Amino acid sequence: MKNLFLTLFLFSFIIAFSQDELHCGTDVIMKKIYAGNPDLKRKKEIINKQMAMQSAKVALPNATYVIPVVFHILHQGGPENISDDQVRDGLKILNRDFAKKNPDTTDIIPVFKNIADSTKIQFALATKNPQGFCTSGIIHYYDTDTDWDDQSATIYSHTWDPTKYMNIYIVKSITLTGGFGAAGYTYFPGTFSPGDPYDAIVVLNNYFGSIGTGSNFLSRVLTHEVGHWLDLYHVFGGSNGAGIDCNNDDLVNDTPTTIGYLNCPDAAVPSTYQTCTPGISENYQNYMDYSYCCRMFTHGQGLRMQAALQNNIAGRDNLWTNANLIATGIINPTAPCVPIADFKYNRSKVCVGSTVTFTDASWNGIPTSHQWTFPGGTPAASTASAPVVTYNTPGIYNVIHSSSNSAGASSPVTKTQIITVINQSASYSATWFEGFETSALPNTDWDLTNSSGGANWQQSSDASFTGNFSAKLDKTYNTRKNITSMTSPAVNLSTITNPFLSFRYATAEVTPNHVNTFKVYSSIDCGNTWNVIYSKTGPALITNPGNASPFIPVAADWRKVDINLASISSANYATFKFEYTRDTIPGANNIFVDDINILNTTALNDQEQDALLNFNLFPNPSKGNFILSFDLLTNQKIKFKLTDVLGKSCGHAEELLFNAGNNIYAIELQSKLAPGIYFLTSEFSGKIFVKKVVIE
Ligand SMILES: [Zn+2]
Known part of the structure; x- marks a missing residue:
């Protein structure tokens, strides 16, 4: 002991903003590209020389380059489907930063005040799409690639010709090779042939704009990524991370050699940002650092970006031409567009007699009128922009919505089976026991879901803690990042005074350090909201340290979990969801659950037995x-x-x-x-x- x-x-x-914030993935993705194509690395070195020469002579001192922009919002109906207002706010921040109109330039430390400069580059939402039709330049897509994964074959499928538009994808999550998470990333010009759909920028919705899911603190990621898209390296160079060494250059004349900063140094203590050469301050406030206190581009960076816009290697030289500004509707913008109907709702499962609030989320044109139909609801129809509807009869219901403005009416959108109304009468009264002995899963008691469809939890005789069966999620059943769940029947807890949920589970890894997650949730409102009551992830999830595969537990491998349900002890309709989420890295082992027990006891603690x-x-x-x-x-x-x-x-x-x-x-x-x-x-x-x- x-x-x-x-x-x-x-x-x-x-408590301050810590190093937990995500950073940019451009270096990671470029490293991968160069590893698979050494010629491209040599080509980039030639481009760098051209850019340096062009930077030295770009001369449009009074001109401003205007770039047509299109935003592609990928979503699955969650908060990642950000509002058009948030997009316009994010675009405003981009333009403000590129024009050096950000008020926090006052914080720039004196040595860099005179080098900070406007880039003379601005960005405008396209008002004509590639076919010449009216667009708001903000397109919403229901698309599973909102969980953006550079291994997916379908990413970049919405890109408009990148020699005519700067394409920005806004997504829910970003996973790059090796499970690397990033706030945003892009490719340097010339990585692909002109017009390649991969020539686009990807940014997380919550690192974009300062309203909605965005925040002021994280709002400069797009400024940084557009810097890369216009051929800027990180100020600490392109081949190492921030804070590692001083041996890499960003090929811009007026940015000093820097180690790069993951956090904001104290401006009052120069030694904290004079790491490479004592006495020489580093430009930790540059948008191309990782400090999250960025405030500026240098004059030299502006010249390099302008050089990228004059270079034909990626067709950036076409973007700002008069002909392209007319084609994309920046010059002579089109009239308001016909809306494309969409809507949001605040809940999808309700108990009988409860209400759902529906909110217009039409896009492409701002609607001035609405038409709703609510089968099974009261009222059954509405013309409000955010109607509140009561559901009094159990069932599963559709909702139909259309919107219109002076330009015309949208096609109606029908969302099928989106509202489930549940008769709040529990199937069982506590105490209750489930040993998975009697019937196959799913059954009338247990609901199963699998985020990618396909196989799921099953009744299994491979192992059990008591009896002959348990619930098993087979190692072969899931693809990476997949989420499977099984949800219990409703149990009335109010019949006992001290309810506890007790269960056993057993699992092992295939290879070390997998980050699979097992969670248990409770719900007392017909499954509308779920509270996590148990969560295990990574090595802590493992009940057997071996890597035998497929894993079949013996008695000692079963972990017992006891959870006090005092906080919901008066609930007459409680359901429990057991959910398993697979790592982004392939490979997982079996997991088994057995002996789910809702019991009345004062003898237990809230604990795990092991x-x-x-x-x-x-x-x-x-x-x-x-x-x-x-x-x-x-x-x-x-x-x-x-x-x-x-x-x-x-x-x-x-x-x-x-x-x-x-x-x-x-x-x-x-x-x-x-x-x-x-x-x-x-x-x-x-x-x-x-x-x-x-x-x-
Ligand atoms: Zn970066």
Whole structure:
């Protein structure tokens, strides 16, 4: 048994924007391209020489280049389907930054104030599409590629001719080769032949614009990516990451050699941004750094981007020509377009008697009138822009919507079977037990879903903790990133006083360090909203450390999980969803679930049988110094957090690693808290333990 004695200084950490923000994936994707095509790397070196020569002589001092832009919003009906207002806001920020009209230029440190410059490049939404028809330049597509993956064969399928438009894809997530996550990325000009659909920019919806899903802090990613698209390297060079070394150049004359910054250095402490050469400040405020406090392009970067716009290697020299500005409707813009009808709704599953709010989300033209039809709803029709509809009869219903303006009426859009109305009468009353002994899955009790269709959880005789069967998700059933779930029948918990959910599961890895995730949720509103009550991911999910494949558990491999349901103990309609999400990297093993039990007990703790045991906190009450004692079966990282009775955080602590065995851990509060009740949350591997702490 091992003893560890540590002191944790709660309140000593400052919560700030951390290194958790995603960065740009352009270097990663270019490295991959060059690895597969060494000739292209040589070609890029030649282009670089041309750009350098052209940069030196580009001379349009009073002209502004205008580039036609089209945004492709890929979505699956979630918040990633951002509003046109958010797109216009994001475009405004891009133009502001490129014109050096951003108010935060006042923060630029003195040595760079005179080098910061307008690029003389601006961007405008196209008003004519490639066929010459009216467009708002913002196109919404229902498309699974919103989970953008550079391995997918269907990405870039919406690109308009990149020699005529700058194409920007706005997506929900970005995964590049090797599971690398990015906020955005693009390719340098010349990577592909002129007109290739891959010649486009991809940006995450929540790193774009400052409204809707965007935020001011993350709103400059597009500015950065357009820099790459116009041939700018990172200020720290194109072949290493930020903060690594000073040996790479960005081929721009007026940007000093820099190591690159992942966080914003303190402007008042020059040594923190004079890493490469003492006394020489680095341009950490450049849009092409990773500091997330960027404010400027240099004059030299503007010249290099203008050179890219005069170069025919990728057809960028056509974008700003008068003929193209007419063809894309930047000059003589077209009149308002006919809307394309679409709508959103705030819930898809409701109990009988509940309401759903529908909201117009028409695009392409701003509608002035609406026509809705609600089969099964009250009212059955509406002309409001955001009608509220009550559903009183169980069933599954369609909704039909069309919109119009002075330019004409949209085609009606019908969304089929989008509203499920459930008779709120539970199939079972607690206590309840499911051992998967009696019938195959799915059945009248259990609903199964698979995000990519196909096979799913099944009744299996391969293994069981009790009886002869369990529920099994076979290792061969899923593709990567796939989500499968099984949802229990509704159980009335109000018939017992101390409900607990208890179950067992068993799984192993195929190869180390897979990041598969297993979550359990509860819902008390007919499946409309789900609360996570258990979550395990990566190595912490594993109950058997071996890599035998296919994995078949023995008795010792089954982990028992007990979850206190006190917070929903009065629910007369509770359902539970068991969900498994596959890693982005191929390869997973079987997972089994058995002995799902809703029982009435005061004898259990909220715990896992094989994880954190004998959790004790003393003295309690205390004046602010107390000791935690607990046993671990495996090495675990644990994160501690103290909150008041309203759930408000009273401080923040780093995650710390503890060894298997008994651990003794002292907490000293560095500032006096008002006497009263607080809660210490100990979180590890997605599991949360809460202890009441009384401060005297
Ligand atoms: Zn970048």
